[in-house]
Amino acid sequence: MSKIKKVLIIGSGIAGPITALALRKAGIASTIYEAYPTSADGIGGALTLAPNGLDALRLIGVHKEVAAIGQPISRMVIDNSQGKQLCEFNGLDGSEPSQVVWRSDLNGALADLATKNAIDIVYGRRLVSVSETPAGITAYFADGSSASGDVLIGADGIRSTVRALIDPDAATPEYTGLLGFGGRVPAAGVAGRSDSMHFAFGKEAFLGHWDTPEGETIWFGNLPHETALTAAQARAIPSAHWLVQLRAAYADDQPGCALLARTVPEQLIIVGAAEMLSKVEHWSKGRMVLVGDAVHAPSSSSGQGVSLAAESAVELARCLRDIPDLGSAFAAYERLRRHRVETVAASAAKTNRNKKQRPVAKALMQLLLPLALKTFLTPDKMFGAFHGHRIDWDASVKA
Ligand SMILES: Cc1cc2nc3c(=O)[nH]c(=O)nc-3n(C[C@H](O)[C@H](O)[C@H](O)COP(=O)(O)OP(=O)(O)OC[C@H]3O[C@@H](n4cnc5c(N)ncnc54)[C@H](O)[C@@H]3O)c2cc1C
Structure with a gap:
């Protein structure tokens, strides 16, 4: 049973509210502090929630609400430059469809769900620094206010301030x-x-x-x-x-x-x-830890950014629920997540290289792709490891 009384979450994008909801399910209270004065209404494009991300949301009881604002996508088609279909794949056997959702709708829906679950979101609080004592951590905001708690989670996106506070030499995007x-x-x-x-x-x-x-x-x-x-x-x-x-x-x-x-x-x-953001050396320090794009942003080519953020939020909550010593809980969290998120990032980097290929290389790839799909490149091989990942919420995490 966790002794943590209060968690400060920095950032109310996507990972922030999901982390707060996962912590609530784990019996841990949190407050979210967001730099902007309101939620990001109407800003941003569309995001895909893959079956693995949707499953993480199901574990914390918000899957239905998110699916309600999404459009189910069960089939992927690869076309050539003239719109001629080269190949198609359906999802993994037994997996639910992915959901395409507008980023601003998802941001608004998660903020509403957090509020309905008695989680406070304090807008207009941009984190600038922290101070830590053996008893707790205090966050200082740009408007001169501050807040104290037992743990501070950086869910503050790819340009994370918390990441730089953990390690001033941390990787940048x-x-x-x-x-x-x-x-x-x-x-x-x-x-x-x-x-x-x-x-x-x-x-x-x-x-x-x-x-x-x-x-x-x-x-x-x-x-x-x-x-x-x-x-x-x-x-x-x-x-x-x-x-x-x-x-x-x-x-x-x-x-x-x-x-x-x-x-x-x-x-x-x-x-x-x-x-x-492919590799962040230090995921945590003292009472601070990172989640979502702040620690693993695999590029939008992966189609996994939001889904990995949801998985990490749920895993972090499990670790804080089960392991009383903070250092050990953060180490267990990193152990559960690092390999997976770095594998997805490496795969997305490869996709980005393909997108920038010269025309001859692209033509060759288009020629070979249908053959590859008929022989060795099955949907299971392509998506199995990413889409098929499931978390066992009830299993106890060991230090
Ligand atoms: C406005 C916006 C639009 C986006 N649009 C797209 C898109 O079209 N396509 C796409 O693939 N991805 C987009 N993204 C990124 C996408 O949301 C993330 O890749 C993914 O969902 C993981 O979410 P996250 O919560 O970790 O990070 P983010 O969604 O980036 O959320 C981070 C949150 O932290 C807040 N924050 C940052 N610094 C501080 C600070 N110092 N103090 C307090 N709060 C802070 C930010 O304002 C933001 O609300 C967008 C992000 C934002 C912020």
């Missing part, structure tokens, strides 16, 4: 060389069915798209770009400018060309630099 964009186009009906996510390796750039039951087509793509621009920096440049560049990148591809032609500047979603 690596730019993948790609900027992320998306768009909504009315009634394009490209895919023809709403349970399928399409991925196309175009001549210049990668494009993904899916149709919604309401008849919209949503697309997302990566534009190779020399300099890393944050979402705010990229949004400061007019959408019309980006549309010109995107239309040029997709000029020879279908359906990319058609989708870009129909995208109006107001419907362009600018996500900014695709970044990843």
Whole structure:
């Protein structure tokens, strides 16, 4: 039984509220402190919750609420640059469909669920520093306020302040060389069915798209770009400018060309630099520990960012529930998670390299892919280790 009375969680993005809900299930109270004055309404693109992430949410009792705001996707299709299907896969046998969800909807829904479960979210509190004593930890915020507790969890995203407080020399995000964009186009009906996510390796750039039951087509793509621009920096440049560049990148591809032609500047979603964080040496120090993108951001190419964040939140709660000594609990958490998250990150880095391949290499890959899928590349081999991961909430974690 845990002796922890209060946990301070820094960041109310995705990992923050999930960690708070998992801790609550473990009988541990927490308060979330978020830098921004409100939840991120309307900001960001779409995220995929894979079966492993959905299962982690089921363990803490919020699966239904999250599935209610998502769109189930049970089929993945890989197309060539002219929209011709190269291959398709259904999910793993016995697995539920993935859910595509808007990041802002997920952020809002998780914040509401936390509040309904008597978890306080204090907005407008940007963590700047901490002080620690043998008895506890105090967080100091940019507005001059402070809060004290037994443990401080950094769920503060890829540019984590807590990570830098744990280790000033900690890894910083690596730019993948790609900027992320998306768009909504009315009634394009490209895919023809709403349970399928399409991925196309175009001549210049990668494009993904899916149709919604309401008849919209949503697309997302990566534009190779020399300099890393944050979402705010990229949004400061007019959408019309980006549309010109995107239309040029997709000029020879279908359906990319058609989708870009129909995208109006107001419907362009600018996500900014695709970044990843592959290896963080120190996951914890004293009473501080990291969760979510703050410690493992595998790049959006993995389709696993949110799902890994949910898994880690649940595993951290189990460790704090079962192991009274904090150092031992954090070590057990890292032992349960490090190998898995670094494997996913390495796989996503490989996908990013494929996205930036020159046309000849892409053509060769497209030629070989159907053969590979007919022979050795089964859905189980491709997704089994990622999508099939399950956590046993009731099993006791040993130090
Ligand atoms: C506004 C926004 C939009 C996003 N859009 C996309 C997208 O379109 N596609 C995609 O793949 N991923 C997107 N992401 C990232 C995605 O949410 C994460 O990869 C993933 O869900 C893991 O979530 P996380 O909670 O660990 O990190 P995040 O979702 O980044 O949440 C971290 C939270 O911590 C807060 N925070 C940061 N520093 C401090 C501080 N010092 N003190 C207090 N609070 C702090 C942030 O404001 C944020 O709310 C977005 C993130 C944000 C913040």
